[in-house]
Amino acid sequence: MKSARSFTGVLATAAVLFLSAMPFQAQDSTQKLLEQLSNAPGPSGAEEPVRALMVAHMKPLADELQYDGMGSVIARQGSAGPRVMIDAHMDELCGMIRRITPNGFLTMQMLGGWLDQALVDQRWIILGSKGPVQAVTGIRDTHVIPPAERTQVFPRDSLYLDVGAKDAAEVKAMGIEPGDPVVPDSPFTVFNGTKNYLGKAWDDRLGCALLIEVMARMARQPHPNRIYYAATTQEEIGLRGAITATQIVHPDIAIAIEGGVAGDTFPGHPEETQAVLGAGPALFLYDSMALPNRKFVTLVKQTAAANNLPLQLDLVTGYGEDTAAIQESNGGVPTVNLVAPVRYTHAHNGILNRHDFDQLVDLVVALVSRLDQNTVENVKNFAP
Numbered sequence: 001m002k003s004a005r006s007f008t009g010v011l012a013t014a015a016v017l018f019l020s021a022m023p024f025q026a027q028d029s030t031q032k033l034l035e036q037l038s039n040a041p042g043p044s045g046a047e048e049p050v051r052a053l054m055v056a057h058m059k060p061l062a063d064e065l066q067y068d069g070m071g072s073v074i075a076r077q078g079s080a081g082p083r084v085m086i087d088a089h090m091d092e093l094c095g096m097i098r099r100i101t102p103n104g105f106l107t108m109q110m111l112g113g114w115l116d117q118a119l120v121d122q123r124w125i126i127l128g129s130k131g132p133v134q135a136v137t138g139i140r141d142t143h144v145i146p147p148a149e150r151t152q153v154f155p156r157d158s159l160y161l162d163v164g165a166k167d168a169a170e171v172k173a174m175g176i177e178p179g180d181p182v183v184p185d186s187p188f189t190v191f192n193g194t195k196n197y198l199g200k201a202w203d204d205r206l207g208c209a210l211l212i213e214v215m216a217r218m219a220r221q222p223h224p225n226r227i228y229y230a231a232t233t234q235e236e237i238g239l240r241g242a243i244t245a246t247q248i249v250h251p252d253i254a255i256a257i258e259g260g261v262a263g264d265t266f267p268g269h270p271e272e273t274q275a276v277l278g279a280g281p282a283l284f285l286y287d288s289m290a291l292p293n294r295k296f297v298t299l300v301k302q303t304a305a306a307n308n309l310p311l312q313l314d315l316v317t318g319y320g321e322d323t324a325a326i327q328e329s330n331g332g333v334p335t336v337n338l339v340a341p342v343r344y345t346h347a348h349n350g351i352l353n354r355h356d357f358d359q360l361v362d363l364v365v366a367l368v369s370r371l372d373q374n375t376v377e378n379v380k381n382f383a384p
Contacts, residue, residue, distance in 0.1 A: 030209070030213065030354075030357075030358070031190070031197075031354070033057070033209050033212060034188070034197060034199075034205070034206070034209050034352070034357070035197075035199070036053055037050065037053060037201075037205040037208050037209050038188045038197075038200060038201055038202065038205050039187060039188050039199070039200075040053055040205075041092075041125060041127060041132075041181070041183040042090050042091050042092050042183070042201065042205075043091060043092060043094030043095075043096075043111065043127070043181035043182070043183050044091040044092075044094055044111050044112065044233070044234045044235075044237045045091070045181070045233070045234055045237075046127065046181040047071060047090040047091050047233050048071075050090040050091075050205070050208065050231075051071060051073055051090060051231070054073050054090065054208060054211070054212070054231045055073055057215075058073065058211070058212060058215060058229065058231075059075075061075070061077070061212075061215040061216060062075035062076060062215070062229075063076050063077055063078065063079065064076040066248065068241065068244040068247070068248050069244055070232075070233045070234060070240055070241045070244045070245075071233045071241065072230055072232040072233050072241040072242075072244065072245040073090075073230070073231040074228055074229070074230050074231075074245055074248060074249060075211075075215065075229045076226060076227065076228050076229075077215065077218055077219065077223070077226070077227045077229075078223060078225060078226040078227055079226060080225075080226065081223075081225035081226055081373055082226070082252040082253060082371060082372070082373055082376040082377075083225070083226050083228060083249060083250060083251045083252045083253075084225045084226065084227050084228065084251065084252070084253055084254070084255070084368055084371050084376075085228045085230055085245075085246070085249050085251035085253070085255070085326065085333075086211060086214065086227065086229050086230070086254070086257065086364065087207075087230045087232060087242060087245070087255070087256045087322045087323075087326060088204050088207025088208050088210060088211050088230075088231055088232070088256070088257045088258070089204045089207065089208075089232045089233070089234075089235030089236070089241065089242070090204075090205075090208055090231050090232065090233055090241075091233055091234055091235055091236050091237075091241075092112075092183060092184075092200065092201035092203070092204075092236065093111070093112040093113070093114060093184075093201075093203075093236055093346055094111050094112065094181055094182055094183050094184075094236075095108040095109060095111060095124070095182035095183075096109045096111060096180065096181055096182060097109075097126065097161075097176060097177065097178050097179060097180045097182065098178060100168045100171050100172070100176070100177075100178070101160070102167065102168055103166075103167060103168075104163070104165035104167045104168060104170055104171050105138070105160040105161065105162060106126075106135070106160060106161040106163065106171065106176070107159075107160055108137075108159065108160075108161055108182055110156050111236065111237055112236035112237060112346070113318075113346050114156065115346065116153050116155055116156050117153045118346070118347040118348065119137055119156055119159055120137055120139050120154050120159065121136070121137060121138075121139040122136065122137050122184065122185075122348050123135070123136050123184070123185035123186075123348075124136065124137065124182050124183065124184060124185055125182070125183050125184075125185045126161070126163070126176055126180050126181070126182050127180055127181045127182070127183070128174055128175035128176040128177075128180050129175040129176075129177070129180075130174060130175025131175065133163055133174050133175070133176055134163070134185065135161040135162060135163045135182070136161070136162050137159050137160070137161060137162075138160050138162045140154075161182070163176070183200075183201075184200045184348040185348075186199060186200035186348045187199070191351065195278075195353055195354040195355055196277070196278075196351050196352065196354070197351070197352045197353075197354060198349055198350070198351055199350065200348060200349065200350065201350075202259045202340075202342045202345065202350040202351075202352045203258065203259035203342065203345045203346065203350070204235065204257070204258055204259055206259055206340050206342070206352055206357055206360075207256075207257035207258055207259070208231055209357070210257050210357070210360060210361055210364065211229045211231060211257070213361045214361060214364050214365055214368070215229055217361070217365050218365065218368065221369070223368060223369055224369075224371070224372035224373070225368070225371050225372065225373075225376075228249045228251065230242070230245040230246075230249060232245050232322060235321065235322055239320070239321070239322050239325040242322035242325040243325045246325065246326050246329035246330065246333070247329065250329075250330050251326065251329070251330060251333050252330075252333070252376050252380070253296070253333060253334045253335075253371060253376050253379060253380070254323065254327070254333050255335070255336055255337075255338060255364065255367065255368075256321055256322045256323040256326065256335060256336070256337045256338070257337075257338055257339070257360070257364070258284075258321050258322075258337055258338075258339045259339060259340065259341075259342040259345055259350070259352070260273075260275050260282050260314060260316075260339030260340060260341040260342060261273040261275060261314070261316050262275050262276060262277040262341040262342060262343045263276070264276040264277055265343060272316070273314055273315075273316050274312065274313065274314050274315065275312050275314045275341040276312065276341065277341050277342075277343055277351065277353050277356070278353045278355060278356060279310060279312055279341070279356070280309065280310025280311060280312055280355070280356060280359050281304075281309070281310070281311060281312065281338055281339065281340055281356060281359050281363050282312035282313065282314045282338070282339045282340075282341055283297065283300050283301070283311055283312070283313055283314070283336060283337070283338055283339075284314055284315070284316070284319075284336070284337040284338075284339065285297065285313055285314065285315050286316070286317075287315075287316050287317070287321065287324075287337070288316075288317050288318060288319055288320055289319075289320030289321070289323075289324035290320070290321070290323045290324040290327060290335065290337070292323070292335060292337065293327075293334035293336065293379060295334070295378065295379045296336050296379050297336060299367070299370070299375070299379065300336055300338070300363075300367060303363065303366050303370060304363055304366075306366070307362065307363070307366045309359050309362055309363050309366075311363070312341070314339070321337055323335040323336070323337050334376075334380055338360060338363065338364065340352060340353070340356040340360045341356060
């Protein structure tokens with residue numbers, strides 16, 4: 001027993017030394033906000049936890065707070081000037097329980113643009129009627145799978161969730177039934193003492209955090225417009241909240257904030273995306289669902305240059321976001337999509353760079369401050 005106690009002591013000492021060697025970073029309010037929003041479950045159609053956070057932060061800063069019929073939160077600052085809409089969506093890629101099998105496993109309907117190869121052997125949280133239930137997507141054991149199948153991607157319809165239950169009765173006793181939402185289980189982490197944050201749902205919790213940060217800044221300074229901060233629902237399954245939110249706001253001009261697609265990890269594919277993590281915010285010149293207003297693009301470039309802010313330019317084909325719905329509303333609305341690049345979007349673990357986020361906040365504040373009546377009318381003017 002002496003040797004066992006000695007070995008335990010060595011482990012304890014090693015653990016203390018390891019933890020003491022880890023760089024300590026005090027958590028500021030912005031980091032805390034990003035952590036809260038990333039960790040919060042907010043599946044499409046069940047965004048309540050994220051909405052509660054948004055309302056708690058937005059209400060003290062707003063002149064008015066209202067909701068659309070899809071559950072989007074719309075906060076207003078100012079009572080005169082052009083209607084400027086800043087949009088970010090609350091929902092995340094998720095799933096939904098489809099069926100409980102007699103032997104206690106569950107099948108899942110995926111919601112949003114998942115890659116099949118990102119689904120296997122992952123941890124999930126089911127939002128059941130009795131509270132959160134941990135789950136894992138099962139995987140066929142390497143000891144029994146035929147060699148020819150070991151490199152294949154398992155299609156999503158072949159996957160199942162394991163909650164440790166022995167039969168359907170135990171599953172139901174956990175408070176699980178068909179239709180319950182499922183979200184990734186991926187806690188926020190400051191990545192090894194760097195300025196990179198590892199977590200889930202940066203698409204688009206970084207946008208939600210930006211709405212709050214910009215509101216706090218604009219509450220302390222005059223602005224020549226009415227700013228509508230829209231935290232929308234169900235973007236991942238069809239931009240649905242953006243459609244209904246714009247029907248309430250009737251924007252004159254709009255900015256969507258999103259998680260971009262960092263293309264700095266896999267060399268040899270430069271045409272897929274041009275954004276680099278840590279190189280500053282980016283402006284989308286093209287995606288598969290929307291083209292930005294060209295005058296508005298010029299204004300964004302001028303604003304970034306005037307404020308000594310970096311601005312990356314990006315074009316991504318397999319991508320769509322709320323500007324596609326907003327620009328088709330109210331007789332046509334000039335829009336741009338501004339992003340902070342994110343590595344590994346639409347998967348369990350994404351990486352956001354803090355400097356990119358902070359500079360995106362600075363850019364949006366500077367841009368909104370310039371959107372007076374004459375500027376907005378010029379952007380909207382298509383007369384030859």
